[in-house]
Amino acid sequence: MLPAERDFYSTQSVHSDPGMADRLAELPGGPDELALLVRHLLIHREEAGRFGCALPESRYRSEAETRYIDDILDIVTQLDKAPLTAPRRPLDRFAGTCRDFALLHCALLRHTGTPARVRCGYATYFAPGFHDDHWVTEYLHPERGWVLSDPQFVPDARIESGYELDFDPLDVPRDRFLVAGEGWRRCRTGEADPKTFGVSVLGLMGLWMVRGNVVRDLAALNKAEVLPWDAWGVGDGGRRGDDEPGDVELALLDEVAEATVEADFERVRSLFLDTPGLRVPETITSYQSYDGECEVRLRDDRPGS
Numbered sequence: 253m254l255p256a257e258r259d260f261y262s263t264q265s266v267h268s269d270p271g272m273a274d275r276l277a278e279l280p281g282g283p284d285e286l287a288l289l290v291r292h293l294l295i296h297r298e299e300a301g302r303f304g305c306a307l308p309e310s311r312y313r314s315e316a317e318t319r320y321i322d323d324i325l326d327i328v329t330q331l332d333k334a335p336l337t338a339p340r341r342p343l344d345r346f347a348g349t350c351r352d353f354a355l356l357h358c359a360l361l362r363h364t365g366t367p368a369r370v371r372c373g374y375a376t377y378f379a380p381g382f383h384d385d386h387w388v389t390e391y392l393h394p395e396r397g398w399v400l401s402d403p404q405f406v407p408d409a410r411i412e413s414g415y416e417l418d419f420d421p422l423d424v425p426r427d428r429f430l431v432a433g434e435g436w437r438r439c440r441t442g443e444a445d446p447k448t449f450g451v452s453v454l455g456l457m458g459l460w461m462v463r464g465n466v467v468r469d470l471a472a473l474n475k476a477e478v479l480p481w482d483a484w485g486v487g488d489g490g491r492r493g494d495d496e497p498g499d500v501e502l503a504l505l506d507e508v509a510e511a512t513v514e515a516d517f518e519r520v521r522s523l524f525l526d527t528p529g530l531r532v533p534e535t536i537t538s539y540q541s542y543d544g545e546c547e548v549r550l551r552d553d554r555p556g557s
Contacts, residue, residue, distance in 0.1 A: 460493025
């Protein structure tokens with residue numbers, strides 16, 4: 253690995269920066285222990301029932317729109333002023349999505365000296381035969397290279413969330429989580445049915461969903477860890493995929509998919525920084541799940557800006 257790549261993924265992004273360092277005192281140092289800590293700080297907004305509780309509607313709709321880890325940790329400490337390492341009831345945890353689990357884990361890994369990044373793609377372990385839109389952490393193991401970790405599925409020793417997996421969620425096999433580019437490749441070659449990719453509970457499925465994730469995964473590899481429903485440029489197919497890409501865009505998406513599957517650092521940096529329609533602009537379109545479409549201006553210190 254090039255020193256530049258290691259250094260790049262060892263430093264925080266505008267999205268992952270946790271802000272006040274004093275609240276991160278006495279953190280555990282290992283990736284597995286940090287994943288468990290994340291599990292104790294966050295709850296997925298769709299899983300409250302697994303913990304036997306109900307999330308207030310206002311929190312259900314709003315908290316997952318929080319983009320930056322410093323803001324997420326502000327909400328965590330507003331809900332419970334105890335140190336971040338202290339146990340929390342499910343309703344005293346930030347109510348987000350899989351992206352937030354992955355990004356917080358990534359932020360804590362970077363803070364404690366482990367190179368890490370967020371990956372956007374598809375999990376095959378939610379429902380048989382379906383590829384669910386999902387985000388995980390990828391961190392650099394000193395001996396094994398890049399390892400996938402899913403902090404959302406780490407067993408909670410205090411309150412069991414009821415997830416059952418046939419593998420270690422802290423070491424996710426590459427065939428159980430497909431990075432978005434691999435999903436795109438399989439759909440384009442006919443190896444997989446695009447209708448099996450997406451968010452089934454919202455009825456959002458198809459190649460247009462994979463298209464957006466290919467661009468979001470490229471952005472995440474460049475430390476622009478946007479929300480799962482953010483879109484811009486080549487990745488923006490509209491709310492229901494009514495804006496289909498032309499031949500030139502399809503060829504570009506094929507190239508991005510190949511580069512992100514290989515995670516070729518120089519190539520993903522060059523594609524992101526030098527290609528119009530791939531780099532995250534100052535203002536993006538956010539197709540929010542419950543409050544409709546809106547334009548959002550991002551913080552100004554985007555990667556490469």
